[in-house]
Amino acid sequence: MECCNKRRMMKESPESNFMNRRGSSCFPDEVLERVIGMLKSRKDRSSVSLVCKEWYNAERWSRRNVFIGNCYSVSPEILTRRFPNIRSVTLKGKPRFSDFNLVPANWGADIHFWLVVFAEKYPFLEELRLKRMTVTDESLKFLARSFPNFKAISLQNCDGFSTDGLAAIAADCKNLTELDIQENVIDDKNDNWLTCFPESFTSLEVLNFSILHNDVNFDALEKLVTRCKSLKTLKLNKSITLEQLQRLLFRAPQLCELGTGSFSQELTTQQYTELEGAFSNCKNLNTLSGLWVVTPQYLPVLYPACANLTFLNFSYAPLDSDDIAKLLVHCANIRRLWVVDTIEDKGLEAVGTHCPLLEELRVFPADPFAEGDARGVTDSGFIAVSQGCRNLHYVLYFCRHMTNAAVATVVQNCPDFTHFRLCIMNPGQPDYRTSEPMDEAFGAVVKTCSKLQRLAISGLLTDLTFEYIGKYAKNLETLSVAFAGSSDWGMQCVLEGCPKLRKLEIRDCPFGNAALLSGLEKYESMRSLWMSDCKVTMNGCRLLAKEMPRLNVEVIKEDGSDDSQAERVYVYRSVAGPRRDAPPFVLTL
């Protein structure tokens, strides 16, 4: 490759090279690079780069993918200097709590200046995966122009762009294989962006536009699907009707992942049969999602395709327990299931009965602010799933109340949890049978699940929960806390006790400066800390900033608030120094 050649010309002769080596490796750089180039895991590469200078160099020259969990932890200049040959970049921007409106608009994480640097240093860039970044149409157009080999773009939870940007990508990225737009805040201008794919364009493998709310040009879509024979993933938006779906499936029976459109057109018998036939024709389907707006009586058309499904994402389809039960009978191979809590405990019992291979379950609330007849799922549904699905290792469970005993039972049944996210939607809700705090529930989780990497806690919780976490959760990497704890001690327990902690996000807890400062030495080993609406003051933050110059300590200031309080604090390690693009409401201390 060009870059490697360039470097080789500047090298010394092979002999002196060989003699310069101190025994740490007796391979020529090219071989070393080739070997290290085979390492895929980031952690391995990181370790390898620390061995010695040669290995460090071999690693940096051979690296093709880079993952940056916090876009402000490093600058594009530093990145490109260290890694000259990158083909794929993954960047995450805003703190996760920005998903829940805790971060003001225009906070930052704009991709543009990254793209400008990449255009110069990584002209052969192929993939860009962004999460929680601000991406403008301008940037997308720039991207489409600047990288002739560009293949894949994935935007998750991003904001700032419109279908104009998509049109630019469609028109100019001749080698595009992936266009994946997930859950973004996008201005859907309904302007036929799909027609911008040229007639000669056939390379698409992944197309996900499920979040757009306007109609798309179906004709253009059908033609696109027809000519892209390698299309594996197709996720439609709700404007696509069942009849249109059938036509698309007819064109693309090779699909592996399908996100349907709306599932609720009035179908004639003929159409119903055709649709059913289309589904049975899709022998490779392993993922099914979508079902925006479901008419349950059409669900049986899916049955022929269910046997091979491993991932069923019904998280926008408010089915009831009967519907889901009838469907799950056919889904014995499911590994991942996302549902809405309208299926209730009875639906979860069906999950436990029919899906013994289940590894991941996410239950979302249909109506989180429901009044009156609020139902959803409870502790008994949770237990039912754990009894039937012993391989469960990932759970996200929204419920209105829970008991300690139930959680203890669940983890006893499924001790291999790596991700345990329980959201009791009522803040500060105690065990509804015993009225006690939910400390013992999470105590059971951390004691039993030694592999636990991610934990989200909720309900009425005292410092005891944090003592348990600090004592037992030795593999914990991510912790999300809200409305919990009694004192600084709680947070201290976690900071002192969890050696692998990388991300700590806290809101509305009584943790103050003492807690914040107890993590002084810890934060450099973590990606970030978020504390909002706690008891931290500006002085505490200033002290932290002073003691730890390699951390960025940022406070998001709100109008009209107390100047001494630091309502929103975001602390993260960075080699790039303080942000140069911080808006006025972000104070870097």
Add this chain to the structure above:
Amino acid sequence: MSTPLEHDYIGLTEKKKIPSSSSSSSSEDGKTFKETELRLGLPGSESPERKPLSGVSLSLFGNLNNNNNVMNHHVHVAGAKRGFSDAIDAKWAFSDAHGSDSDLGKPSALFSPRGAGNVVGKPPLDPKTISTQQGNSINTPASASQAIKESKPLQEKNPQLPATNEHASAPASKAQVVGWPPIRSFRKNTMASNLTKNNDEAEGKPGFGCLYVKVSMDGAPYLRKVDLKTYSNYKELSSALEKMFSCFTIGQCNSPGLPGKDGLSESSLRDLLHGSEYVLTYEDKDGDWMLVGDVPWEMFTDSCRRLRIMKGSEAIGLAPRAVEKSKSQN
């Protein structure tokens, strides 16, 4: 330090002793709950740790067994400490001793239970909206044995949730909290519209000759369904509802859990319904809660999604909207 309250099905709370802890720092006595409490206080309320403007806090203990009680809708009414609340009391003639300092200028927020509109995308920096406060006053060390009367709360759009503080406060105010539960806006909005659409499918299908809508009544343990097509005017609907829900209102007078239909006269129920105790409201296609009776019957049946018999104390905001709006904009 408040233990969660038990509620019978009607929603009246038993009196429970609520030990309050006095103020300041954290966990001296290891009392478990107090630090997790956030209170909702009026601007200008006594909270030394806060500037007046940001004096909105939220108390979060759930009402455990209250059937009607789901978070975000049940803010317990203001404590006795504030003169402002007394004024409200006098003005609106609440049946209980406490007033509600709710932001009556946003009535649409009251009756829009949908997740979509509730926690909106703008930065949660608006400190001026609802503040209600617990029955326990903020700084009293005295144990508050006041019963927390269950009255339906009023929602607000963007409550400010400031730093928690160590003040004692009474349990379970469930006004809406920014960004909680942690669900992304896209999901909230989509689910809200999906639910509407599904309702459309289920109930709006023409030609079946029936139009079933759910009817809920504040304080009742379960809902009913009525077929709007079987009535031809508001009067018929009203009497049918009275008959249906009479057992619950009688239950309020009797011991809990035993609705007694015997000896109930339609008139006594009607009195209950037409006296300012209860108001009939409905949710329309747009998700807004409206007072029943304003529009022609056909228009009503076309747009009605569900019905709710609200306690009069809560429905105050429905009629004199303009008045509250101007009031709340201080």
